[in-house]
Amino acid sequence: MNLSWDKSKRRASNTLPHIPLMFFTLIALFPIVLIVINSFKERKAIFRTPYHLPTAETFSFKGYITLFERADFELYFLNSFIVVALSMFFILFLGAMAAFALAEYDFPGNPILGLYLAIGIMIPIRLGTVSILRLVVSLGLINTLTALIMVYIAQGLPMTIFILTQFMKSAPKDLKDAARVDGASEYRIFWLILPLVRPALATVAIFTMVPIWNDLWFPLILANGEKTKTVTLGTQVFLGQFVIDWNAVLSSLTLAMVPILILYLIFSKNLIRNITAGSVK
Amino acid sequence: MRTKLFVFLVLASLVLSACGGTSAPEAPAAEEAPAAEEMEKVTLTIESWRNDDLALWQDVIIPAFNAHYPDIEVIFAPSAPAEYNGILSTKLEGGTAGDLITARPFDNSLLLFEAGYLADVTNLDGMENFGDAARSAWITDDGSAVFAVPMASVIHGFIYNKDAFAELGLETPETVDEFYAVLDAFAADGTYTPLGIGTSDLWEAATMGFQNIGPNYWKGEEGRQGLIAGTEKLTDPQYIAVFDELAKWGPYLASGYEAQTYPDSQNLFTLGQAAIYPAGSWDIGTFNPLVDFEMGAFKPPVVAAGDTCYISDHTDIALAMNAATAHPEEAQTFLTWLASAEFADIYTNNVTGFYSLSNHAVDVADPVAADFLSWRGECESTIRNSYQILSRGEPNLENELWAVSANVINGTQTSEEAAAQLQDGLDSWYTP
């Protein structure tokens, strides 16, 4: 494609960047790999040969057994899944609606409302914890997943609305006008536009999903009952209980990492494509 | 079609936002406490910081209780010790705390009682099994109301690796000089880390260090009451001396002890790498299944041979009833059982290193735990000096003590500075 380049220069620029990149890959992956391989080893081997892969002698499933005997991780996973799925659904759906209204209609107070909704991007919701707790208690939602979901929706909306508004604005006008001429309702037009911002939706999805899955603060404060523990909180509590049992510690760390890693690997290809799609017009 | 679906979704989400309805009908959260009433079995939940005991409660204590009361299901739901107070106060404020609440001694629980969160259990059946000393940590200042059933005390001392001592031909130390002679011997030999303690978790330095060896210097209760009465100050020589001892520990600790956490210390000792472990008796139970060498115990060394010895025999743990429990009768039933000879025996012998505070005579089977207990006969008992009254204000004496004890061992603060910081803090709000 580009013939003006000198070949040797090109070879150098092809291999040189790999040195820092590979070095950094090592740094990024090493801790994760270390935990996973040691979680399958027996206690003494963890301390004596931490860098080795488990061998027939050192292989042990003990940590995972402790984990499933003493903590209800299946339930924690279910809770996390429910919270993340419902929060995501409402964040994307309600966020898209609001963004559509802000982008599409020139009603009085539109800029102010946009600003009002954008404040939340800059101010962490955590600062309102004291009042959120009181609110949740007064609504009778303490120790329910509903409380978590509501807080996460509120937390995720500002960024979602902000980003989606930009994308909605750039949606082709002809499509909307044609639909209006055909007598389509405004709701119908929203449904027509929604698929067009799918890449943006996917991007927003991963950026809002990760903090929700990993949040320790609100589960700790709003839903720390045994029945409503999320994976992150469950792991934290479990680590506290079995902190001296390294088999169990490493197993629980591994188990808490795996689902989100898998989800990420599934989404990552899309994520990249979508971020890029967003910036290239 | 689509419009209808859309309107439906909007309405659904509006309903959700308006009444905060049950957005997650499949969520387990939906079946909350009230539903439990309709069931025949009553469920009691116990809040606790004793997460180390989870298995014992699940496997031994609760089954023993259920042998008498099969209709009361008991769930032991511990959280990590460091977070317990925060989580508990949140749960109490939110009305979601368990029916039974493990109570820390003195002011912490007293404040919860005064705030109306804990029930008065003065007249509970079984309370007659506890003497005044046992009750003293969970009683109002005027002595009119007891708000928790005392469970156990813990004793401080040192646990040591008997095999390591035998290897080097060492005897357990009685005096401070002998103590350092032993440490020097281990340091010279180099096979073992002489002392297994770290300062990363702060409280380890304060509790296993300061409160462990301190009573021999401030003469137990005499010094503790003196601080409360204002006749002694933390800047007095007997307190500086304790910090001076801690300051000497640094060279005998594992390299990197500044980042060594409490679990690290426990691992260090149980993996056989440390010779001596400044302990709370509660560690015995944790260590027993992990060690492949023989453990022994010796009490905090005295300054000169023949001195009266003092030990920290700290009233540590009690069980209170949540004033807002939906099942007060069942909770009282459990508490009464807690005051029985059966529980005293089960608890002392299963939760090794916790000594029942009731008047029932209990034989301790575990040899190391029995050693700790035997010191009660040889020495004067006291409790940790920062717990009663002195940690009521700001700055909080206990918090300060954690920080300065770690600083002194780390060598970042001198004994005099540490003592002055504590006393200044105390003076700023406390008048005897």
Add this chain to the structure above:
Amino acid sequence: MISAKPKKKFPFHIFVFLAPAVIIYSLFMVYPLLDSLRLSFFTELDGKEIFTGFSNYNRLLNDPNWKPRFWGAVKNNSIFFIIHMLVQNPLGLALAALISMKSVKGRDLYRAFFFLPSILSFVIVGFVWQLILSPLWGIGEGIMGFLKLGEYFKPWLGLEGSALIALSLISVWQFIGIPMMLLYAALIGIPDELIEAARIDGANNWKIFWGIKFPIILPTVGMVGILTFVGNFNAFDLIYTTQGALAGPNFSTDLMGTLFYRTFFGQQLQLGNPTMGATVAAMMFLIILVGVLLYMFGWQRRVTTYDL
């Protein structure tokens, strides 16, 4: 510009579109934030909240018990932020620049790897690094020994002088993927023609990057900066999971977030104090607000955005 003309009556469908989001957002975010602000002007006495004006703020800023803690947290938090700005963002930019080069193969893979740590929870990251840096397990020491640097190994997390720096770098390790991803997206958004034109003029990669690419992505660089600021001054979890709520040793890792948590929830023998907690939260709010305003009026206005 917009097809729907403003009507006299507020159209119902706009209300339908906006109401759910606005209601949830207002109820669970705006109201609690405002209520926290209100609470900071009250003091709890015998179970009742009494209006006491600015006395909580006065206490936080002047009382000898609070003052050093508050300013200590502000200072530590600033250091935490500066380390992120000096290490995380330049490194993120460098990585983004490398993988945005068309000639580099396997960049999808690299990107995925670099982003991986940022999807892990603090609980995991904190614990993993605590284990790695633990002198007991000896992983950190072993690696440094392998590199013939063994004698330089220190229990960094336990030393007053290094704990905060070590934790900042752990946080950088975790989050470097985010600036990288944002900057990467900006970099590959630059039209090829611009770069080709420069190349024909004889510019090398280095010159092209600083002369053409960097000015174009400058707005994104600014955005990364302000996101880092907000994130850092809101940080809590990492310190809490590794050092505990007392942020040891000797409060040397105390950030605004840990101070807030400790004040609000209490410690071992100290009960929590919701109104002082709200006061700390209000100060965090103020700091973040000042930062955001500085960004909006000091930076954003001066930086040219190239419309590509």
